[in-house]
Amino acid sequence: MTQTPLRAAALTLASAALTVLPAVPARADAIRAQEWGLQAVHAQQAWRTTKGEGVTVAVLDTGVDANHPDLQDQVLPEKDLVGFGAGPGDAAWARHGTGMASVIAGHGHGAGRQDGVLGIAPAAKILPVRVILEDNDPQRERARTEKAGALADGIRWAADHGADVISMSLGDDSESAHPEPREDAAIQYALGKGIPVVASAGNGGDKGNHVSYPAAYPGVIATTAVTHQGDRAHFSTRHWYATVSAPGEDILMAGNDDGYLSGWGTSPAAAFTSGAIALIRSAHPHLSPAQIRHLLTSTAQDTPQGGRDDDYGAGLIDPAAALQAADDLRPAPQKPSSAAYDHTYFGPGPTEDAPEDTPTNWLPWSAAAAGAALISAAFLLWRTRR
Incomplete structure (x- = not known):
């Protein structure tokens, strides 16, 4: 199946916004002291319950440098759905994806892992799925046209290969942005x-606030970005699909080749939310996506008047509060498999037996009775003839 050319050309990292700074020394005072986002979302309190053990987060991005010291032994084998472009050792390889992975599951390094980037779910595993190339990759334009279906394929692949959370710090918020049936169906x-x-x-907060996909697809937890002061970041898109907000300005993260980056954008904000969900899934693995969404929105900090708005969604994520609220939830009941089809198109599925006086019930029972009578008559005739 083919993708619409305009859509293929527009899909980009949702943080073109990732800025590369001179390498930051990997010291606790240089990195940890600047990770203001962890304090803002009450990560330390959440870690009293879990650090994301047993959870796999699929990072659909530009790839992940599994050899970065803050991610060693945390990254599973990568699935590359692009198949060309920059590789390990190149400046245009896996910078963005490595940064997002570290925001989610960085565990630091050194004695007691006191140095380097610490993610919000430092015990979670990362499943890298390469669906896009870096902005400065010479093969970028080729990937946009030849691999336009990689995002949809990546979502399905991750869902079939052990992902407990799917994180997408990318999207299309151009003027030509529109929904793609393949992506919607994959989600x-x-x-x-x-x-x-x-x-x-x-x-697109400064560029018209165009609708962005995949954020606007039904069921997606779309994340906006806030600053140190809790204000909406000026670049963060304001729209009806905003679900929650998370830190998205001056975010320290791992880069490829053992380096570090400082970035801004709704990309790291989405990574924070994905890590928060990893914490919830670690402690409560049987909760449904709808229940997890409700936990995030009902326990968010700084909830706007009226319960939500287009700037912040329901407010700033608070995984510690969500974990506490989850203790009172029961897993969503499983639907019968034969009722998996939507009622609108295929009917309601299994129902209880209708009352005996229902007019349409006489036919099958009458037919069964007649059949039994014929069998009895045939048996008596056989006995008589013998």
């Missing part, structure tokens, strides 16, 4: 398998 497939899906709300 619904993942949600149907019980996998929450997160995406960046978009970086």
Whole structure:
């Protein structure tokens, strides 16, 4: 199946916004002291319950440098759905994806792992799925046209290969942005398998606030970005699909080749939300995507008047509060498999037996009785003839 050319050309990292700074020394005072986002979302309190053990977060991005000291032994084998472009050792390889992975599951390094980037779910595993190339990759334009279906394929692949959360710090918020049936269907497939899906709300706050996909697909937990002061970041897209907000300005993260980056955008904000969901899934693995979404929105900090708005969604994520609230939840009941089809198109599925006086019930029972009578008559005739 083919993708619309305009859509293929527009899909980009939701943080073109990732800025590369001179390498930051890997010291606790240089890195940890600047990770203001962890304090803002009460990560330390959440870690009293879990650090994301047993959870796999699929990072659909530009690839992940599994050899970065803050991610060693944390990254599973990568699935590359692009198949060309920059590789390990190149400056245009896996910078963005490595940064997002570290925001989610960085565990630091050194004695006691006191140095380097610490992610919000430092015990979670990362499943890298390469679906896009870096902005400065010479093969970028080729990938946009030849691999336009990689995002949809990546969502399905992740859903079938152990992902507990799907994180997408990318999107299309251009003037030509529009929904793609393949992507929408892939997201619904993942949600149907019980996998929450997160995406960046978009970086179009200063450029018209165009709708961004995949953030605007039904069921996606779209994340906007806030600053140190808790204000909406000026670049963060304001739209109806905003679900929650998370830190998205001056975010320290790992880069490729053992380096570090400082970035801004709804990309790291989405990574924070994905990590928060990893914490919830670690402690409560059987909760549905809808229940997890409700936990995030009902326990968010700084909730706007009226319960939500287009700037912040329901407010700033608070995984510690969500974990506490989850203790009172029961897993969503499983639907009978034969009722999996939507009522609108295929009917309601299994129902209880109708009352005996229902007019349409006489036919099958009458037929069964007649059949039994014929069998009895045939048996008596056989006995008589013998």
